[in-house]
Amino acid sequence: MKTLSLCCAGLLAATMVLSGPARASVSAQDDDGRTVTLPAPARRIISLAPHTTELLYAAGAGARIVATVRYADYPPEAKALPQVGDAHALDLERIVALKPDLIVVWMHGSSARQIERLRALKIPLFHSEAHRLEDVGEGIRRLGVLAGTADVANAAANAYAQRVTSLRARYSQRTPLKVFYQVWQQPLLTLNKQHLISDAIRLCGGVNVFAQQTALVPTVSPEAVLAAQPQVLVAASVGGQPDDSLALWAPFKQFEPIARHHVVWLNTDLISRQGPRIVDGAQQLCEGLDKVRTDLAAKP
Template sequence: MGYNWSRCRGSLALGMLLCAMSSSVGASPVQRVISLSPHATELAFAAGLGAQLVGVSQSSDYPPAAKQIERVANFKGINVDRIVALQPDLIISWPEGNPPKSLSMLKQMGYTIYPASIRHLDDIATHIRELSHYATHPEQGQKKARAFMAQLNSLKRLYQHASPVRYFYQISAKPLITMARGSWPSEVFALCGGVNVFANSPSPYPQVSVEQVLLAQPTAMFSTNANSMQVWKRWHEELPAFQHQHVWALNADWLNRATPRTLNAVRQVCDSLAQARKN
């Protein structure tokens, strides 16, 4: 059934990525693929594996063709029995989100599992390029990987000297959760010159208080849910972001899913911070 990922050694994130890179280079085209997260599904399509997908996760809704594929996983877990019945040649996993026990079980069965872990924007192109080795026409995915990097590098050059803007990114309102430096999607904001007011939190996704946000005095505030920002209604006059109307709702799929569409999130964030710099 392919490469046994249990042979990978070293740190989890780096070891799995290096293992993916070393094995996929010598990979041959596969006929049946399963993805276990929405971002993995998008990466599979980008790599030229869309036609080979026989199972995807519940929230896989892009591209539109993904909606027609059987669901084998959701936020509660993975349907291991159904995956076995579908006899995949390749499983694209999400190590940070899929149940470790289920992934371990599939590895022990000998399935080829490609871990689509993404910490940096460059990793999106890396995964598309590596997954393309499993496609019948790898040049399609490799072309998309190059195009992604060309656009990403262009955006980096455009905003490399942008003046810093202190921002707060609200992941949820109840509880009030944000992100720290190094956590996805912090690099999107950093590329645009954003300075996270909670960058140095010891937790990757810290729960903070209203008082802490008020003390931080962010110049810009973001969320992927406009309604969730209503929590700040009574403190509008105390927050610079609201005083200058530097409050934006971002497209959740663009920002939260690490895929080629992340470039849209970068442009959306950069445009917003550019507006903040004008005041």
């Protein structure tokens, strides 16, 4: 009888060891400062932005994504995932049918109404909204915690952080350049100092001429841009190739960035998404600003 009891106790202990971690709750703070707690690591995740999909794959949780949204095309395997809408509309019925245990959202990529409707579903939401380049790495770590893939996530976050640190050390103290970043042409949109891209500008030794604007993505006039006297105009496009989005500046022959050809084109997928590839976009930006510095040194 004693032997049987010991045997049963051993089986029970083994069962607890095997099943315990799977049932253990996990918690992480999102970018809004909210603590997200799950009864167990997420196994069915819906990603509602292209960059959150990239973050999840970097965190080692790609196999746990059951759906994403339009334009979530990186890494390549993400293209095969089911889609539940885009920034304008979400298929809530399909989201519910997929039975997610975690939804990762981009607060500025969805309407407030959509976010409220998602919250009403009582499914845990993780808000992703990085404001500094270092925040992207932290987002990878936190999603790794929630998905139970912390080892992979921490390795990816460490590699990312090392690249950001290296770029800051190399470029941030170089001769400052006044930068106008054009987000869109009509209406003419730029960004303030709270935007992640503005941090990339700082990393490269640039000065965002509209840093003090109140709105994250403010509307400005061409006259305001001219008055700010930027030395460099930065824009993003598909593949980083020049397009007609800067055509509005053609009549302004004395506008320094146009007159001196101090325009830096970036790949929009790299600089505009708040995923780990933004460090590649930041490197493109730093190299572009350095070319302007070289030109200014040669032809003041």
